[in-house]
Amino acid sequence: MRFATWEHQGEVSAGVVSDAGVHGIPGTTVLELVRSGLATAVAAGEQALEAPAVPLADVRLLPPLQPPTVRDFVTFEEHVEGVRKSIDGAAGVPERWYAAPTFYFTHPYALVGAHDDVAVPPGCRRFDFELEVAAVVAEDLTSPSPDQAAVFGYTVLNDWSARDLQAAEMQVSLGPAKGKDSATTLGPWLVTADELEPYRDAEGFLALEMTVSVNGTRIGHDLLSNMGWPFEELVAYAGRGTRLLAGDVLGSGTCGNGGCLAELWGRDGASAPPPLQPGDVVEMTVEGIGTIRNRVVAGAELPPVAPARTRTRARTR
Template sequence: MRLARYELHGVAQDAAVVGLPGEERLHALRAGTTVLDLATAGLAAAAEAAAWATRTSPAVPLDAVRLLPPLEPPSVRDFVTFEEHVEGVVRSVSGGGGVPDAWYDAPTFYFTNPHSMIGAHDDVPVPPGCRVLDFELEVAVVVAGSGSNLSAASARDHVFGYTIFNDWSARDLQGREMQVNLGPAKGKDSASTLGPWIVTADELEQHRDDEGYLALGLDASIDGRPVGRDLLSNAGWTFEEMIAYASRGTWVRPGDVLASGTCGNGGCLGELWGRSGAQVPPPLAPGDVVRLDVEGIGTVENRVVPGPDLADLPVVPRARSRERRRHRLVGTSVATPVEGR
């Protein structure tokens, strides 16, 4: 089944999706039921809710609504599981070569902004101060139920479904701030496409290969020109292994989004730049339309538009030089360091 959220006449609604590609229709879920609720309740409850909606709610044509992100995730982890992507982007961002040995040890991830999710066809403003904007073609898994210290085998029961994830990246901001060695911040903070809907786990089992990977075709284009093509099964870890690692020593919760990381072979411009040594194709600019297609899931297509001018925003100053010697504050118990100790 497919589950979505949409906006019609200014009202948000959670829904089941039915129909062949190009003929999709939306049927509202019961009042008060959200896609996040169904991720908590599990696949059986989701199937019942979708069946009720299809029988009971009137059909709404897809082209009559604005698709929202299919759920509001409590948290978003973005992994980096494609070796080819790592190799190219390391060259592009830092000028280094090869894949770090540490990459092979575990499926590394960072937490990104759950409040920056946008819908499948929303416009994407250029982040303030960015001159090198990039897209990233990824697939994300949505977690069902709660789990801690899971094995990969038990994590299979915590897969609710899958959706497309586009991690829009300000490469110039990212390259500078990652010199502080805390990972990306504003370079990845402005927008992430999530959509067009969640395809539940049972729908994609037919694509699972002998090693447990989902062999889904991935395609990226800009203004109708193909720039990337890969298979999801080229990732270094399965989604179950990503969920298991994410749950180590902590918890994954219903609705958590775990993105695969960018695929290789042109899954982003940064990889292509790193391989060629030149920014060809050029960074994204207002007017560019990025389309991502994932076999078995669907399509997202976003137009880049101008964003806020950095000169019009409040200034964040550079760090001020501070005297390292700490002085006792009046009325406090903070001691003044003693010289020579």
């Protein structure tokens, strides 16, 4: 089943998607449906399918849900090889990458819909996309094992990245911040996990084809099954020694083979294809889930950031 959130004639609705369009489930949100449990959510969806649909062409698709948190992992070895060279000039994959599925927290209030415009962040000259799949946690969990790691469903994620800002701030060794928090696309809807089980391979990975194009030219193509860890391991690691809530979003990290421009820049040593510019259209499709398509627009021009003051070592007032 496909759950979605959309805007139509000034009203925001949640419900399910069919070939006919979107069917509303009154008085709830997709996050509340996730928290109600899969069986309850599906029952509500099946009832909604009996009502007339609003054509998809008549609605604006919003992010499928408003998650409590968004964690973004880095699970594709090929991506690490290329983007590390582009961001910090180092070659190869850090040994630490193989030890655990590293992630960072990104901005849950900066989510945009499947077809929304995306503004270039202030001061950015090297804007980039990142093709990912995100899993939505199905239950409140604390230190789950991979066998206990319940996933409600999956959606497409584009982790928009200001590469020049990211490279500068990561010199402080705290990870990306303003280089990553301007926008994250989620969409077009949330596909329940059972719908994708036919794609699961013998090693437990989802072998979904992933493609990304810019202005109609394909830039990247990979299989989701090239992840270093399956999503169940990501859920277990995210909840290790702490608490997860139903509705938390976990990004796979960017796929390889052109899943972002920075990977290609690092591999080839040149800015080709060039950074994204206003007017560029980025389209991502993941097999079994759907397609998101965003246009890049000019962002706000803001004053430069003030530098730190001259350092002091005073110990008394």
